[in-house]
Amino acid sequence: MLDVDGLVWTGGSWHEVIAAMFFAFDGIDGAGKSTQIERLVGYLRSRDRSVVVCRDPGGTALGEQVRKLLLDHSDMEIGVRAETLLYMASRAQLVSEVIEPALRRGDTVISDRFISANVAYQGFGGGMEADRIVSIGQWATAGIMPDLLFVLDLDAPAAAARLLREKDRIESRGLEYFERVRDGFLRLPDLWPGRVVVIDARLSADEVHDRVLQAIAELPGTSDVSPTAPSNRGAGEQR
Structure with a gap:
């Protein structure tokens, strides 16, 4: 098997190398990350991609304990530096x-939040x-970064109106705080040029999903998951 410039020679012909991909979704709570x-x-599983989903913080035994400590309703004060390091x-x-x-x-990895959340919050x-x-x-992650970070942008009052459940420790902070956080998310393209896709979260879920797929289709090694590629199973079927 010969691999040259993103193509592999196998079975008597050249084929595009199917790349492992890492995506993250971020934005203030209520912007629709979980839905997307x-x-x-x-969508990816319907095209035979093996997908691993994780949440940050969390996703491991240690991470889930840290998540509980960070987000649990409690009277314990955690300084911003300690919070960041946790x-x-x-x-x-x-x-x-x-x-x-x-x-x-x-595998393709999809993370609910990543370093971007700390920059903003x-x-x-x-x-x-x-x-x-x-x-x-960068030190904590050994330099591993998402191929694409999708930031779902929504103003703080609109996001707060979408949160019907009880707010966690971070979400309980005021609207002024979340407007600063939103501004931080909107500045992420300057920190990571070419990696950040900002999408208006006021769009319908279908429109947001379409924009996500359009951005992914522009990456090398993704011809199998292009919106124009044939699906191997029904789009709603998951494994």
């Missing part, structure tokens, strides 16, 4: 235990230096 992750997982500890374990092994297997929302957060994050 679920739709993308179903997120990074959870993420470091997630990368080493889940994300990196999955990518080595050739602890950086722009909490006053930490964004560059320092990025530097710590």
